[in-house]
Amino acid sequence: GQNIDQPTEMTATEGAIVQINCTYQTSGFNGLFWYQQHAGEAPTFLSYNVLDGLEEKGRFSSFLSRSKGYSYLLLKELQMKDSASYLCALPPPNTPLVFGKGTRLSVIA
Amino acid sequence: EAGVTQFPSHSVIEKGQTVTLRCDPISGHDNLYWYRRVMGKEIKFLLHFVKESKQDESGMPNNRFLAERTGGTYSTLKVQPAELEDSGVYFCASSQAELYEQYFGPGTRLTVT
Numbered sequence: 722g723q724n725i726d727q728p729t730e731m732t733a734t735e736g737a738i739v740q741i742n743c744t745y746q747t748s749g750f751n752g753l754f755w756y757q758q759h760a761g762e763a764p765t766f767l768s769y770n771v772l773d774g775l776e777e778k779g780r781f782s783s784f785l786s787r788s789k790g791y792s793y794l795l796l797k798e799l800q801m802k803d804s805a806s807y808l809c810a811l812p813p814p815n816t817p818l819v820f821g822k823g824t825r826l827s828v829i830a
Numbered sequence: 831e832a833g834v835t836q837f838p839s840h841s842v843i844e845k846g847q848t849v850t851l852r853c854d855p856i857s858g859h860d861n862l863y864w865y866r867r868v869m870g871k872e873i874k875f876l877l878h879f880v881k882e883s884k885q886d887e888s889g890m891p892n893n894r895f896l897a898e899r900t901g902g903t904y905s906t907l908k909v910q911p912a913e914l915e916d917s918g919v920y921f922c923a924s925s926q927a928e929l930y931e932q933y934f935g936p937g938t939r940l941t942v943t
Contacts, residue, residue, distance in 0.1 A: 725872075756934075763834075763921060763934035764873070808873065817863050817886065818932065820873040 723747045723811050725821035732827045733799055741794045741824045743809030754810040754818065755783050755794045764808055767794065796826075804828045832856070834935035836922050842941045848910040851938045855904070855924030861885075862905050863925075863932060864897060868918035876920075879905060880928075912942045 724746045733739040745753070752771035756764035770776060770785035770792060782795040794807055806823040835854045843849050855862045864876040876895070877887040881902035890897070894913070899905040909916055919939050923932040 754931075763936045765934065766931045769931065812928075817875050817878050817928070818865075818873075819875065820865075822872040 723819045725809055725811060725819065727807075727809050727821045727824045729822070730825045730827070732829060733796075735799055735801060735828055735830050737799050738795065738797050739799060739826065741796070741807050741826065743792045743794075743821060745790050745792070745809070745811055745821075747790075747811055750787060751812045753785055753792050754812070755792075756808040756810060756820075757805050758808060758823065759805045767807075799828050801828050801830070834922055834924050834933050836920075836935040836938050838938060839936065840939045840941075842943065843912055844943055845914055846911045848908065849912055849940060851907045851909075851920055851922075851940070853905045853907070853922030853935055855922070856933055859924035859926055859933075860902070861925045861928060861930075861932075862899060863923045864905070864907055865921040865923065865934075866918050867921065867937075868915070873921065876907075909940075912940075914942050916940060917942045 726744045754769050755767040757767050758764040768783040770783050775784045780797045785792045804827050806825050808823040809821040810818040812818055837852045841849050860881050862879040865873050867873045875889040877897050878885045879899045882899050896908045919937040921937045922935040925932045
């Protein structure tokens with residue numbers, strides 16, 4: 722089966738950098754997704770990592786270590802609009818996404 | 831390009847009634863998924879269509895839930911009869927292929943009273 726663990730809540734200051742961790746266990750690895758979800762809205766895709774290392778996309782970067790079952794999402798130059806839930810998700814073999822419970826990030830002034 | 835759309839955005843029904851949710855995927859996306867998020871819990875997979883065929887319905891909670899995708903375009907999810915524990919937000923997503931980025935709709939918030 723699959724298991725995903727993320728911190729429930731985090732708070733960070735506008736302009737700062739925050740790292741949101743995700744650890745996982747899975748019987749077969751097909752990559753890891755990060756989604757952003759604002760309250761009352763649909764999840765929106767942020768990144769997909771399938772190889773080890775850091776992938777950068779503007780202010781957002783995602784890191785993966787397959788051997789450690791570990792990923793993180795790095796958000797730089799935080800803005801108030803970055804306040805949202807960040808969901809780590811796995812596509813297990815042959816079935817669609819399994820989501821973690823998400824990390825609720827609050828950005829404060 | 832239009833995104834994934836869902837209708838209705840909100841639905842409040844009484845226990846025992848029937849509700850049908852609709853999802854229109856992005857045009858050309860063969861893969862369509864239904865997910866549900868109940869209060870305080872993670873988003874959970876319900877089922878996956880490839881065109882009009884059910885690829886995986888292992889997440890469907892019980893036989894009160896029926897999903898269809900006639901013609902391989904839009905999909906409906908019917909709950910009959912609805913129970914209190916069915917309350918939650920039902921999301922639909924579509925993708926060009928499996929393991930590709932899934933685009934989510936805005937969700938339908940279902941409240942069963």
